[in-house]
Amino acid sequence: MxxxxxxxxxxxxxxxxxxxxxxxxxxxxxxxxxxxxxxEDKCENINITDIDELLEFALNNSIELxxxxxEDPLTKGIVDKFKANGLKIFGPSKEAAxxxxxxxxxxxxxxxxxxxxxxxxxxxxxxxxxxxxxGCSYPIVIKADGLAAGKxxxxxxxxxEALNAVKSFMIDDIFKGAGEKIVIEEFLEGVEASILxxxxxxxxxPFISAKDHKQIFDGGKGANTGGMGVLAPNPYVTDExxxxxxxxxxxxxxxxxxxxxxxxxxxxxxxxxxxxKGSYLLEYNVRMGDPETQSVLYLMESDLLEIIExxxxxxxxxxxxxxxxxxxxxxxxxxxxxxxxxTKGYEISIEDEIKDKVFLAGATLEDNILRTNGxxxxxxxxxxxxxxxxxEDAYKSINKVKFIDKYFRNDIGLI
Ligand code: AMP
Ligand code: GLY
Numbered sequence: 001m002x003x004x005x006x007x008x009x010x011x012x013x014x015x016x017x018x019x020x021x022x023x024x025x026x027x028x029x030x031x032x033x034x035x036x037x038x039x040e041d042k043c044e045n046i047n048i049t050d051i052d053e054l055l056e057f058a059l060n061n062s063i064e065l066x067x068x069x070x071e072d073p074l075t076k077g078i079v080d081k082f083k084a085n086g087l088k089i090f091g092p093s094k095e096a097a098x099x100x101x102x103x104x105x106x107x108x109x110x111x112x113x114x115x116x117x118x119x120x121x122x123x124x125x126x127x128x129x130x131x132x133x134x135g136c137s138y139p140i141v142i143k144a145d146g147l148a149a150g151k152x153x154x155x156x157x158x159x160x161e162a163l164n165a166v167k168s169f170m171i172d173d174i175f176k177g178a179g180e181k182i183v184i185e186e187f188l189e190g191v192e193a194s195i196l197x198x199x200x201x202x203x204x205x206p207f208i209s210a211k212d213h214k215q216i217f218d219g220g221k222g223a224n225t226g227g228m229g230v231l232a233p234n235p236y237v238t239d240e241x242x243x244x245x246x247x248x249x250x251x252x253x254x255x256x257x258x259x260x261x262x263x264x265x266x267x268x269x270x271x272x273x274x275x276x277k278g279s280y281l282l283e284y285n286v287r288m289g290d291p292e293t294q295s296v297l298y299l300m301e302s303d304l305l306e307i308i309e310x311x312x313x314x315x316x317x318x319x320x321x322x323x324x325x326x327x328x329x330x331x332x333x334x335x336x337x338x339x340x341x342x343t344k345g346y347e348i349s350i351e352d353e354i355k356d357k358v359f360l361a362g363a364t365l366e367d368n369i370l371r372t373n374g375x376x377x378x379x380x381x382x383x384x385x386x387x388x389x390x391x392e393d394a395y396k397s398i399n400k401v402k403f404i405d406k407y408f409r410n411d412i413g414l415i
Pocket of ligand 1: 118141153155185187188189192214271282283
């Protein structure tokens, strides 16, 4: 079987590594891939990102399955296009991908189907939004409607910060159209959890839970990033939290997917806030998380390709996903300066004994030399029977990876 895998992050390196374990897989083309997928077993990078060119590649190269990593091609309708050309592809349709692509669409969906979420209002007019802020209690959360590369959410402690956020999103248009419409939302206090899951539109099976560490500095301080490391399972997701989630969030989402008639055979990722009043849904993503994937797939005992195929055949109802016991921690090694500006192009050395525990992200392979090429350069995975053992396993490997300006958090997995 030849697979086309779309994306270039650590998530895609982990997906390629896991898919390659299936004996039926002969080749995985990764578009565009990174320095990790360039070296991975059975993988070859192809330098294509345009959807029409990807389609042509799939048609001309006997691709039997396409797996889409990031949200961008999904919201642009890659799934609809591939299907219209008779190709098998794993991911939601363009319409279903609006659950991630538009915050107002997803909030309205949650409200319509009774999915537990923060109170909110949608604004199209900046004057109305600015007026509304006069009567709010603070803190409050302001979200750009469209995709803003993870930067479209402002937690505003007071009215002045909120007025500034509305102005920069709606009037200064800092997200180039993504903030024309905004959602203003109740601030929720609690701890976060990521629950990735797979659906075929009739059944949703949750994966093992995960805990991202979004801020750049230890102790959850500093700017938000794409994620600096993940612990799985998430210790806050107890059996009680899980059944609350299934009843008030997951099952209601599934009713909505069915009622709306969404063509959704793919990943649905629930971003939760666990509060004293139960769990609330902050957002949907319609793809795997990065770096959640690196920890979650490391603990997945079952074969990922078979699970994806079961989803495409509408057979998740008879599928069971098996997980390894214990814990997994992945620590992201970033370029110093990220999420602000940083220098690229430094040589990366990785000692052989830990090669199987490294997923590359912002790294390229040129003339057989790995070089830094992004903010989040790679992540190192550690496993163990307990969280402490998993942390120790990950952290002891960090000095076996060297590059200039290496930066990482010391508290990944600590709760
Ligand atoms: P989102 O893209 O909606 O997940 O928001 C990004 C991050 O902003 C989340 O991971 C939370 O840390 C924070 N956030 C979003 N919505 C809220 C909310 N209503 N209350 C508190 N924090 C929030
Ligand atoms: N790590 C969070 C995300 O992938 O959205």
